[in-house]
Amino acid sequence: MTDLSRPARELLNALYEYARSQKKWDGTRRTRVSLPELRRVFHSVPHPKVEDELESVVLHRHLDELYGYGAITAMKGDDGEKVPLPKGVWVLPTHPSVKKVREPLPPLHPKMRKVAQYWDSAAPRTRIGYRAINNWFLSEPDMTPAPKRERALDIFGSRTYSGCFEAEEKAFDELSGPFFSDREALYELLQMYSAPPQILTERLIPESDGYYGRIGDGDILLVVENVTTCWSLIEALDRMEGHAVGYVACGMGSSFLASLAGVKMLRRGKIAKIRYFGDLDPTGLSIPAAAAEEALKDNDLPVVLPAVGLYEALLGIGTPLPRKERRLTSQQAAGRVRWLDPSHQAMVTALLCGEDRLAQEWVNLRYLKTNTEWLGGMHG
Numbered sequence: 001m002t003d004l005s006r007p008a009r010e011l012l013n014a015l016y017e018y019a020r021s022q023k024k025w026d027g028t029r030r031t032r033v034s035l036p037e038l039r040r041v042f043h044s045v046p047h048p049k050v051e052d053e054l055e056s057v058v059l060h061r062h063l064d065e066l067y068g069y070g071a072i073t074a075m076k077g078d079d080g081e082k083v084p085l086p087k088g089v090w091v092l093p094t095h096p097s098v099k100k101v102r103e104p105l106p107p108l109h110p111k112m113r114k115v116a117q118y119w120d121s122a123a124p125r126t127r128i129g130y131r132a133i134n135n136w137f138l139s140e141p142d143m144t145p146a147p148k149r150e151r152a153l154d155i156f157g158s159r160t161y162s163g164c165f166e167a168e169e170k171a172f173d174e175l176s177g178p179f180f181s182d183r184e185a186l187y188e189l190l191q192m193y194s195a196p197p198q199i200l201t202e203r204l205i206p207e208s209d210g211y212y213g214r215i216g217d218g219d220i221l222l223v224v225e226n227v228t229t230c231w232s233l234i235e236a237l238d239r240m241e242g243h244a245v246g247y248v249a250c251g252m253g254s255s256f257l258a259s260l261a262g263v264k265m266l267r268r269g270k271i272a273k274i275r276y277f278g279d280l281d282p283t284g285l286s287i288p289a290a291a292a293e294e295a296l297k298d299n300d301l302p303v304v305l306p307a308v309g310l311y312e313a314l315l316g317i318g319t320p321l322p323r324k325e326r327r328l329t330s331q332q333a334a335g336r337v338r339w340l341d342p343s344h345q346a347m348v349t350a351l352l353c354g355e356d357r358l359a360q361e362w363v364n365l366r367y368l369k370t371n372t373e374w375l376g377g378m379h380g
Contacts, residue, residue, distance in 0.1 A: 007047045007058075008065040014045045015072070019091045028097035034088040035079060056083040063089065103127060109137035111189060118178050126177040128164050132156055133190070142366065143191045148172055149228040150364040151192035153319075157362070162322045169228075169361045195231040218244035220378055221263065221271045222307060223251045225278030225287065229360045233277075236368035243375050246270060251278070257291050260301060275378060277307040280314060280348055281357035282325045282336060289339040308341045309376030310363055315347055318362035320354075328352045 004012065015033060018041050019025035023033075033041070042059050060083055066072045072091055078084035105119045112134045115122075122130065136155045146154065149169040156168040165171045172180070180186060187193060215237045222245050224230040230250040237245055247270075251259070256276075263271065274295070276288040292304040328336065333352040337345040351358065368374065 004065055004069055005062075007045070008062045008069075010045045010047070011042060011062050012066055012069075012071050014041045015089075015091055016094075025091065026097075027094040030090045030092050032075070032088055033091055035085055038085075038089060054083060056081060056085055060085060106131060106134060109134050111137050115179050122177055125164060126175060126180070128161065129171070129175045129177075129180065132161060132171075144366055145191045145193060146365055147195050147228045147232060147361075148187075148192045149195075149226070149361045150232065150366075151190055153359065153361050153364070155190075157319050157321065159321065166324075167359065168321055169359045195228045214246065215248050216243060216246050218246040218378075219270060219272035220245045221247045221249060221274045221302075222378065223249045223256055223274060223276045223288075223304075224360070225251050225256075225276075225284060226360055229277070229363065232363075232365040232368055235365060239369070240372070240375070243378050244273075245275075245378050251276070251287065256287055257294065260291060260294055260298075263301065272302055274302045274304045275307040276304055277310040277314075277360060277363075279357060279360050280311070280318075280351055281323050282328060282352060284357075284360075285336040285339065285348070285352075289336060292339055305377075306340050306344075307377065308344075309374040309378065310360075311340065311344055312376060313363045313367065313371070313374040314358050314360060315344060317367060318358040320351060320356035320358055322355050323357035325357070327355060 015038075016025075016027075018037070019031050019033065020027075022037075023031045025031045039059070042055075042062075047058065063072070063074070063086070066089075067074065070092065072089045074086035075088040075090065077087045079087065102120065105116060108116060112130070115130045115134075119127065119130065132155050141154065149172075152169050152171045156165065156171045161168060161171070165174050172186075215234060222233065224233060227250050230248060234248050237243065237248065249259075263274070276291070278284040278287060288304055288306070295301040295304045330349070330353060333349045336352060337348045340348055363374065
């Protein structure tokens with residue numbers, strides 16, 4: 001812009017900034033600035049005052065410079081004043097648009113051939129979903145039926161898909177498009193199913209007791225943060241003997257703290273211990289830590305302790321993935337991990353001071369049915 005006067009150059013820069021901030025202008029197309037807007041932009045730019053020179057004369061002179069420079073063009077018509085100003089100007093493109101490179105269709109697994117017809121028109125995140133599922137099929141996966149969130153981790157639980165979804169285990173809640181809209185066909189294709197919603201846990205067997213899932217004759221209440229893992233544990237425990245878990249309940253996140261009064265009202269002497277299992281992230285640890293503090297204040301409540309075997313399994317088989325919650329300082333992390341078993345505190349401190357999390361759904365139904373080590377601390 002060396003051939004523009006300084007006032008005209010400053011006006012043009014101000015026009016560019018206004019167009020970017022108010023018109024979502026990216027420099028690849030022209031955008032309209034009306035005369036009232038143009039006057040506001042002109043007033044925002046410092047310019048030398050000349051004795052007896054009208055504002056419209058100064059603005060007219062600057063606009064003539066910008067017309068000649070090829071940065072703007074005038075709209076048709078003017079304001080009808082003695083020194084006419086246009087009804088507006090078009091701010092012209094500063095560079096050509098970058099042509100989008102079409103992502104090529106990858107070699108498709110036979111079960112994914114139908115997405116070929118949707119590929120070119122699919123939204124970027126939908127295409128990520130197609131590619132991830134296709135890659136999963138090509139890996140010859142275990143097709144044993146699994147809950148939806150556990151299957152989501154099977155498919156999306158790697159750093160390849162980090163940042164594409166709010167949380168990898170919730171990927172199917174966010175995907176849309178022709179392939180994903182037919183839920184019945186999708187669930188059949190991926191051999192997955194939805195865990196039914198719960199208040200705490202409503203066990204659909206005759207031995208149900210209040211809102212708690214009666215799973216045995218033991219005196220332990222196992223509280224699980226998320227619905228999917230809660231139901232997977234119920235299904236696994238239903239086939240096992242020699243454990244001391246009498247009830248399983250879904251804590252539903254932070255509602256567990258509010259539910260402690262319900263534990264006291266409904267336990268009727270049958271619940272002597274509470275074990276908790278949740279996500280390993282700042283929020284997932286703050287919930288049981290707060291509940292443990294509340295329980296210590298009430299002699300009618302059992303202490304809230306970690307389900308050590310389940311956390312051991314999560315740390316062993318889970319894949320740490322980036323979280324949206326901020327990093328914790330060492331002091332903050334120490335406060336969160338104090339509730340955990342000492343053998344896990346160092347690893348979880350490193351996790352909290354970094355940028356990753358471990359979703360409890362990594363301890364999936366397949367693992368729970370084929371191992372018993374996770375029952376550590378909950379044997380009869």
